Amino acid sequence: MPRRSKEWDETLQKELRKPKFAKAYIEAAIKDGLPIQVALAQVIKAMGVVEYAEKVGMHSQNIHRLLKPGTNPTLETLNELLAPLGLAMGIVERTSKKRAA
Numbered sequence: 001m002p003r004r005s006k007e008w009d010e011t012l013q014k015e016l017r018k019p020k021f022a023k024a025y026i027e028a029a030i031k032d033g034l035p036i037q038v039a040l041a042q043v044i045k046a047m048g049v050v051e052y053a054e055k056v057g058m059h060s061q062n063i064h065r066l067l068k069p070g071t072n073p074t075l076e077t078l079n080e081l082l083a084p085l086g087l088a089m090g091i092v093e094r095t096s097k098k099r100a101a
Helices: 006-016 019-031 036-047 049-056 060-066 075-085
Strands: none
Touching (some): 006 019, 006 036, 036 075, 049 060, 060 075
16 A cells, blocks of 8 residues: 655645535545544544544543544434534435345
């Protein structure tokens, strides 16, 4: 796998601080199959965990713990974390793709 440049990482971090870009990033990441916790963790870390914790009314330690791989936050918690970005988890109708039997 090719290595990303430091400049690319810094540019992404800068863009993820913008709520509109962060929202689009999370939506695209989920569509591409990236777990929501991974995408959300990238956004929250870029914005600053302490600052984000203040926005959602949680302790930063709890946010760090919730975003670790292997944790299983509730739907309510994910929605609390997504709220500052204008996002929420929900159910949508799946487009019909025929499955192989």
